[in-house]
Amino acid sequence: MKISSTAALLLSLGSLTIYCEAFSSTSLTRSASSFSSNFVTKPSSVTSYNDSVLQMALNDNQKSSLRARLSNKLKSKSKLSSSISMDMPSSSSPLTNFKLFLQKFFTQLQNLNEVSKWRIAAATFISSIFIFSNQLDVMMVQLWNFLQHSNALLPRMFRHDHWEWGVAVWAFFFWIHGFWLADRAVSKADAKGIVHPWKKYRLQDQYEAEKFRRMQTKRLEQQALKNGVDIDRKEIELKVNAMQVPEVKQHKWNLGFWIFELPLYVLPLYIWDICIPRRAAKIAMWQAPTALGVCKDVTSALLLYDLGFFVCHFLMHKIKFLYKYVHSKHHITTEVRASDIVRLSFVEEIVDVGISILALNHLGCHPISRTLYNIIITFMLTELHCGFAFPWTPQFVVPFGLATGSKGHHYHHRYGKHYYQKFFCHVDKLFGFVQKKDDSLKGYTVSMKQ
Numbered sequence: 001m002k003i004s005s006t007a008a009l010l011l012s013l014g015s016l017t018i019y020c021e022a023f024s025s026t027s028l029t030r031s032a033s034s035f036s037s038n039f040v041t042k043p044s045s046v047t048s049y050n051d052s053v054l055q056m057a058l059n060d061n062q063k064s065s066l067r068a069r070l071s072n073k074l075k076s077k078s079k080l081s082s083s084i085s086m087d088m089p090s091s092s093s094p095l096t097n098f099k100l101f102l103q104k105f106f107t108q109l110q111n112l113n114e115v116s117k118w119r120i121a122a123a124t125f126i127s128s129i130f131i132f133s134n135q136l137d138v139m140m141v142q143l144w145n146f147l148q149h150s151n152a153l154l155p156r157m158f159r160h161d162h163w164e165w166g167v168a169v170w171a172f173f174f175w176i177h178g179f180w181l182a183d184r185a186v187s188k189a190d191a192k193g194i195v196h197p198w199k200k201y202r203l204q205d206q207y208e209a210e211k212f213r214r215m216q217t218k219r220l221e222q223q224a225l226k227n228g229v230d231i232d233r234k235e236i237e238l239k240v241n242a243m244q245v246p247e248v249k250q251h252k253w254n255l256g257f258w259i260f261e262l263p264l265y266v267l268p269l270y271i272w273d274i275c276i277p278r279r280a281a282k283i284a285m286w287q288a289p290t291a292l293g294v295c296k297d298v299t300s301a302l303l304l305y306d307l308g309f310f311v312c313h314f315l316m317h318k319i320k321f322l323y324k325y326v327h328s329k330h331h332i333t334t335e336v337r338a339s340d341i342v343r344l345s346f347v348e349e350i351v352d353v354g355i356s357i358l359a360l361n362h363l364g365c366h367p368i369s370r371t372l373y374n375i376i377i378t379f380m381l382t383e384l385h386c387g388f389a390f391p392w393t394p395q396f397v398v399p400f401g402l403a404t405g406s407k408g409h410h411y412h413h414r415y416g417k418h419y420y421q422k423f424f425c426h427v428d429k430l431f432g433f434v435q436k437k438d439d440s441l442k443g444y445t446v447s448m449k450q
Helices: 002-024 032-040 041-052 060-087 094-110 112-131 132-149 155-160 163-191 202-226 234-242 261-275 281-287 291-318 320-331 338-342 346-363 367-384 407-416 424-432 441-447
Strands: none
Touching: 032 060, 032 441, 112 291, 132 155, 132 281, 132 291, 132 367, 155 163, 163 338, 163 367, 202 234, 202 407, 202 441, 261 338, 261 346, 281 367, 291 320, 291 346, 291 367, 291 424, 338 346, 338 367, 346 367, 367 407, 407 441
16 A cells, blocks of 8 residues: 555656656747647656656556556647647748739639630730729820821831721731631641641531531431330430541632732722822821720720621611622622631622721721721621631620620521621610520520530
């Protein structure tokens, strides 16, 4: 009994020694993780000390029992200190937090679909115009002074009467041949048996593949009915998906437009400029524009042009005489390519260009706005007939379905109706001149994804 009392006393002294040593080696200003590490490193030395003291007073069984009890207490204290260390917030620098934020942001950005990424890019660009409008206005003043007074080649060309239609011609050349290169790249890959990354955007391939799928599905269903077999749609779908889509005969390019349509566009404007020189005098009267003013001019001119074209285009389709002698040339083929934008009769070219000039003059657009307008409208006209539905085009980037594009205009050429506007579709929707996105092949034409 006396030995047990002595052992208990020694055990208490040993435990007290542990706590004293642990707390004496840990300052109040240290973190919880430092406290836990100091606390955990003591047991080995303390255990050896207790063993030497207790060895004289205890037998083997009592030694083992006391060692186990002491070890359990130390383990519980070690777990407690570890949990405290884990619960304490880790101190990180603002730079580390910012890096983690950027890493998380770009990870989420990579998971977005293509259209969402382009919408973010467009929203960022438009927002930057508003945010940096003051700085852009200063640059506009410098640019306008340069264009008005400098004798360098570019300002002298800008002040020339042929400037606007010259910009339009070169812009058409650039946009048309850009889409021509894209179409040629896909066709060359097809010839080699390679699936080009842009093939999924080509509208004729999408349309023909869907038409083939529907025809084969219908054929297999009719065959099952004829044989008295229950129709298993999943099995039919698997069979159709395993079929090879026949090679699509691509629509030929209208590369002869440089010989026929280009003179029809240039000659009237060239003669007009020679007879009535006026641009230099008008430019001298203008003050420098603002960035937001240029944006307003271009947007308003596109909307007004689109409205005027809708009226004329609708009449060309509804009045048989106008369609036959004015508009039918543009509808020679059901599939179109970028060069078909200039496949127009002489009268239609005058009407089309005239609507554009009237819109700009009516709004009183600044000369810089008119130049930017010509670059943008030539791209939008070319994209309308390009044969592709890229995710960065306005038909996808502009929200709420307010913009039409190659999908709607290709529908118009295939079926000869609906989508009489070129760039927007608010008037078409108002009068019901749009195809419903239903289960039909026509509905697929305007609703198919990239």
